[in-house]
Amino acid sequence: MTEIITSQTPPILHGPSEKEKKYDRQLRLWAASGQEALESANILLVNSGAGAVGVETLKNLVLPGIGKFTIVDDAVVNQADLGVNFFLEEDSLGKLRSECCTKLLQELNPEVQGDWFPKSVGTLDLPDVLTTSPRYTLIVYTNPIREEDLATIEAYASQHKVPVVSIHSAGFYSYFRTSLPGTFPIVDTHPEVEKTTDLRLLSPWPELVDFAQEMTKDIDALDDHEHGHIPYVVILLYCLEQWRQSHNGANPTNTKDKREFGKFVLAKSRTNNPEGGEENFQEAAAAINKNIKLPELETGLEEVFNYQLSDEFELQSTFWVIARAVKDFYLKHGCLPLPGALPDMKAQSSVYVKLQNIYKAKARRDVHEVLEIARANTGGKDVDLAEVELFCKNARFVKLINAKAPEQQLNQIYDTEKANDAAAEAMKEETSGAFSLPMSNFFIYLALAATSHNATAPADAIITTISSKIPNAIGDKRMLQVAQEVARAGGGELHNISALTGGMVAQEIIKIITKQYVPIDNTCIFDGISSRCQVLRL
Amino acid sequence: MAAISGGGGGGGTGAASRWHYLDQIRRNPGPFNEDSDVSDEALAAWDKAKVLVIGAGGLGCEILKNLALSGFKDIHVIDMDTIDISNLNRQFLFRKDDVGKFKAEVAAAFVEKRVNGVKITPHNCRIQEFDEDFYMQFQIVVCGLDSIDARRWINATLVNMVDMENQDSLKPLIDGGTEGFKGQTRVIFPTITPCIECQLDLYTPRAAVPLCTLATIPRQPEHCIEWAHIIAWDQEKPFPSLDKDDPEHITWLYQKASARAQEFGIAGVTYSLTQGVVKNIIPAIASTNAIIAASCCNEALKIATNAAPALGFEESYMMYSGDDSIYTSTFRYDKKDDCAVCGNLAKPLAVDPAWTLQELLDSFAVKPDLQLKKPSIRAEGKTLYMQFPPGIEEQTRPNLDKTLKDGLGLEPGFEIAVTDPSFPALTFQFILKFA
Ligand SMILES: [Zn+2]
Secondary structure (H helix, E strand, O other): OOOOOOOOOOOOOOOOOHHHHHOHHHHHHHHHHHHHHHHOOEEEEEOOOOOHHHHHHHHHHHOOOOOEEEEEOOOEOOHHHHOOOOOOOHHHOOOEHHHHHHHHHHOOOOOOEEEEEOOOOOOOOHHHHHHHOOOOOEEEEEOOOOHHHHHHHHHHHHHHOOOEEEEEEEEOEEEEEEEOOOOEEEOEOOOOHHHHOOOOOOOOOHHHHHHHHHHHOOHHHOOHHHHOOOOHHHHHHHHHHHHHHHOOOOOOOOHHHHHHHHHHHHHOOOOOOOOOOOHHHHHHHHHHHHHOOOOOOOHHHHHHHHOOOOOHHHHOOHHHHHHHHHHHHHHHHOOOOOOOOOOOOOOOHHHHHHHHHHHHHHHHHHHHHHHHHHHHOOOOOOOOHHHHHHHHHHHHHOEEEOOOOOOOOHHHHHHHHHHHHHHHHHHHHHOOOOOOOOOOOHHHHHHHHOOOOOOOOOHHHHHHHHHOOOHHHOOOHHHHHHHHHHHHHOOOEOHHHHHHHHHHHHHHHHHHHHOEOEOOOOEEEEEOOOOEEEEEOO | OOOOHHHHOOOOOOHHHHHHHHHHHHOOOOOOOOOOOOOHHHHHHHHOOEEEEEOOOHHHHHHHHHHHOOOOOEEEEEOOOEOOHHHOOOOOOOOHHHOOOEHHHHHHHHHHHHOOOOEEEEEOOOHHHOOHHHHHOOOEEEEEOOOHHHHHHHHHHHHHHOEOOEHHHOOOEEEEEEEOOEEEEEEEOOOOOOOOOOOHHHOOOOOOOOHHHHHOOOOOHHHHHHHHHHHHHHHHOOOOOOOOOOHHHHHHHHHHHHHHHHHHOOOOOOHHHHHHHHHOOOOOOHHHHHHHHHHHHHHHHHHHHOOOOOOOOOOOEEEEEOOEOOEEEEEOOOOOOOOOOOOOOOEEEEEOOOOEHHHHHHHHHHOOOOOOOOOEEEEOOEEEEOOOOHHHHHHHHHHHHOEOOOOOOOOOOOEEEEEOOOOOOOOEEEEEEEO
16 A cells, blocks of 8 residues: 555535536537637528528537527528428518527527528628628538529638538438638547557666566565566566567567567466466556557658648648657657556556656656757747647647648549449449448539539439539439439428438537547538448548 | 529428428439339328337437427327436527426427427336337337437337237337447347347446455546445445435545545546546537437438338448548348347356356346346256345345355256346346356
8 A cells, every 4th residue: 555645635626617517528528628619619600492401500519509600591481491490480480590590599508699690681791791790710501502602601711711611411412511721730639548558668768667677676576466466567568678588689569479479478477376367467468469569650640740831821830830849859769759648457556656657757758858849949939838748648649631632533533433332332242242332422422512503403404414524424323313312302401311410510510610539521421311421532 | 693592492381381391202202212102191191100209318309309300290208317407518408497307398398389280298207117008009119318228128128019910019119329429320120130139249338447456456536436436435324325416425425536546646536527437427419419319310201201211121220430530330230049139049158167156147247248237047947046036035145155066056058047127028048158
């Protein structure tokens, strides 16, 4: 047992506030920092068509407490609206859809502000709304949309560097596409915890080596209790040292050696006890595969390191200043800053806490080194310690979204997806249906996009529109079926598909606003018949 | 250019045009359901369909809204819970003034008021309080539950109700679940496609921290909280019984855990973590619930109308993940011949002959395809241990300390039957094997 620390005062109790209670289940996902970003956001929805998918999106943003939303929609509520849109009621008939939806959405969360345009029927002036309103954080628009409205939104977005999400939901199909202003880096990607463990067993630093040597110098003299509680990190460092002595200094890094090394570790376990083995040695053997490996860069971080910045403005951003400093650190040391977390393992409390502190101290030193490099670099004078800490902790999994222009034209993508489908079909036949790969959703995107400004186009008109860009689409059976399915909806939304799509769009907007988790890059297409999504870069 | 108001269609004023968009789909067959019956008679039959919704929480609120706007007219909803303030970030049919009221009642009244012509009947009780006659009246059951036990119970009930002579006894079960940015939708045709019990090993029970770690060598803040929860509470009994929703009780546990963490130099015990560990809180957000609930209701609509092929017979499971880009995968899951609910074969049960009966019973709690908390056990028809009634429990208790082979005389090949009060309709059959 460890000594009792009596010098510290007991913790002062502060229970959760009303707001923390209300948002408890989401704060566990994006923490106070994410919540703050959401509460500062001001979202514009330019709504049109059947109008349900945009409102369902807002519902999922109002509930978690977005700062403000505005609906621009000049439609007047009719009977068909009441059959698809939950945020309208009988009394709404004949009134402005924007106003009615805003009011019913606001009921969901009194902390959220809502506004609508136009203020009276027939007076919508979108350019005027955009110039006279406070800056929007993000714009969502739904298809079908008037071409001049689309041009207005795109001009605003490019001038103010605002992300835009376009959505189209019709019948059983939908897609949405995010357009981000320039490269979009994410530091706080929330990788799975198991993936983030970094124990540095092949490149331990002096304090860690000393700690392990001290614990194992008389390993055979330890009593059974002590021996059974050596943390597996120490066991592995000790065994690696021994292994290298009998293997010309080489580490067990290939599969065969790792297997042998596993036996080597287990052979050092004591078996003359009632359990017939030791749990900590079993933990050590189980940890070999994932933890004994040479450092390698994840593709996302590699992209960050190799990214050629062209934009002066971007160059000065804290992200890139820190990224450059981390790269310098990596080039100097051959490894990334240590994240510093230690997984749980069988050990005595005091030993575990000491080991944990060795990892934490090294992580802190690395953070300070990166901070110094960053502050010495151009534009890095005011870099914040907390930001460097966050970056170092997550360095391995940092990601860039929207880093380069789409590589393929639509007709090239068409040929690729068609070839994939043919291969999938062949595989299904070959294995008598035992293996089947999902069919491409790209055709759904094409058919919906062909109705962006004309919601009620019949199937042959859809095919004609598509074939102007993709001549191969003429005569293709799947393309025709998908066009027929789109035409079947006649521009109408199914509530389920719009609710589902509105859920996905809201998730993406939350990821973009909080800069947490990884947003799509850049188009998600949903097929409500086979219940599948596909993300493509278009 | 002309304004596109109300989608350019359905501008009529009569109530018939209310379902204009839905009618586009249900009155016109598409390329993937060319032979569907879209006659008035078929539509009229659908209008009479009765749907049961189980759960009026995060998924349930969405499901009720979606079903009402999918044209279902007669919906029942069961939920025994009352509204808590932490529900308000996603359970959008509830307001602050509703805290403390029954979820089923408030949700049903709200949707009935908002969507004209739908009838929603609330039941503020547990699903186990109804018998087969009650469940027989529905055509489809949609589940939005956070409890595995309740899923298993309704699954077993619906499978048992199937009578091969009576087609109406087969109730498609659509089941949704979410956690954070992830979720899944399943469609089950009881006795025909794999049931929830067949897929039970998809939920791995959380490995419990060994008691000796909690008692003597805590290392994580969670260990300190579990110690306060399991050991300190029992020793000190600060309140007659633990109410996990009472802030005073959580505060007591938090303070105990903090003091213990300080004693061992462990960082990270917070009120929020204490609450999370003690209540086993799963993060939940509106958007994921919206996605999964809508996916469930989309399948319900497809099954009810044949408007398009539904999940079920080929692929029956859709998994959604939205934390790293968006992925869905739909897959086929095989029906298991040795499923305790829908199969008829006994499973092999590999045991260590030197285990005590208690150790065997404890292993049932964490065995992924079993997950039983209060098992009773028989071997070759002879009772080894029974949880109830108390008289028999007392008589059979001495067996708990006996070893399987030498103490109880069990041999490989013996037939073992396990039951649990949570699933009265089920007997888990095993053939014993020595590992
Ligand atoms: Zn089954």
